Amino acid sequence: MRLDSKRIVITGAVDNIGKAAVQAFIAEGAKVVIGDIDTERGTKVAEEFGPSVKFVRVDVSDETSVENLIGDAVDWLGGLDVLAQNAGLMMSGSILDFDTATFDRLFAVNVKGLFLGAKHAVPHLKKSGKGSIINTASLAAKRGGPGLTLYSASKGAVISFSSTLAIELAHHNIRVNTICPGWVDTAFNKPIIDFMGGETEQMSKVSSMVPLGRQGLPGEIAPLFVFLASDESSYMTAQAILADGGAYST
Numbered sequence: 628m629r630l631d632s633k634r635i636v637i638t639g640a641v642d643n644i645g646k647a648a649v650q651a652f653i654a655e656g657a658k659v660v661i662g663d664i665d666t667e668r669g670t671k672v673a674e675e676f677g678p679s680v681k682f683v684r685v686d687v688s689d690e691t692s693v694e695n696l697i698g699d700a701v702d703w704l705g706g707l708d709v710l711a712q713n714a715g716l717m718m719s720g721s722i723l724d725f726d727t728a729t730f731d732r733l734f735a736v737n738v739k740g741l742f743l744g745a746k747h748a749v750p751h752l753k754k755s756g757k758g759s760i761i762n763t764a765s766l767a768a769k770r771g772g773p774g775l776t777l778y779s780a781s782k783g784a785v786i787s788f789s790s791t792l793a794i795e796l797a798h799h800n801i802r803v804n805t806i807c808p809g810w811v812d813t814a815f816n817k818p819i820i821d822f823m824g825g826e827t828e829q830m831s832k833v834s835s836m837v838p839l840g841r842q843g844l845p846g847e848i849a850p851l852f853v854f855l856a857s858d859e860s861s862y863m864t865a866q867a868i869l870a871d872g873g874a875y876s877t
């Protein structure tokens with residue numbers, strides 16, 4: 628029970644990487660509030676996981692909605708120890724095709740969302756005397772590719788926002804770290820797979836780019852969430868941790 632009695636809010640967790648993290652959190656004894664824009668799947672996931680999990684609808688790009696999520700979560704959990712911000716959007720295209728509305732939406736969810744979550748959660752983490760904020764970035768923040776300019780830039784901002792916040796909050800014993808998955812086998816990547824020309828092209832890219840020769844699975848990212856949420860990572864802050872099958876090193 629590495630997370631016994633930890634009170635956790637995680638966004639973007641009705642499926643895939645986030646859902647696997649929730650499963651791992653509750654297996655280690657945590658109580659979890661899932662915040663996501665997808666009410667239908669969120670309600671189902673909370674039912675599936677049982678009494679240690681509650682779902683609250685949130686649009687992370689909207690400040691009132693984020694404030695409500697944190698308020699509801701703190702009431703239900705009785706405080707807050709961990710904020711995991713995993714909600715994200717992927718948009719792919721050439722620089723000539725992107726428009727400003729796409730830019731604004733992508734950055735509103737992937738970057739402004741993290742700012743809003745941290746802003747409203749930090750007062751509660753301070754009250755707990757220590758805390759952990761875990762933000763999901765991407766391999767794409769460090770190593771992009773054609774079609775990924777805006778997504779890569781947004782995830783690069785996640786890393787610099789997080790490491791700077793880590794420095795700002797360190798004297799409150801609040802740690803801030805970033806998880807950077809490489810290619811993980813979820814439908815999230817459909818826009819970039821389409822841009823690349825389909826799954827055959829993507830698979831050929833994965834086998835040439837990833838030393839382990841395959842995509843990761845959500846359950847292979849989840850243990851990092853547990854580690855960063857737990858006191859086992861008590862001396863780690865301002866880090867961006869890759870789980871990418873070695874792709875960044877090639």
Ligand SMILES: NC(=O)c1ccc[n+]([C@@H]2O[C@H](COP(=O)([O-])OP(=O)(O)OC[C@H]3O[C@@H](n4cnc5c(N)ncnc54)[C@H](O)[C@@H]3O)[C@@H](O)[C@H]2O)c1
Binds near residue numbers: 639644766809810812
């Ligand atoms: N799949 C990959 O290869 C990969 C690689 C690197 C990083 N990531 C990151 O991992 C995270 C999870 O990705 P995933 O692959 O599990 O896909 P996913 O689609 O299951 O996760 C994204 C989640 O964010 C939610 N969301 C989107 N907009 C929202 C909003 N405005 N407010 C609240 N919730 C919103 C979605 O409903 C969804 O549950 C994302 O941040 C993504 O950028 C994924």
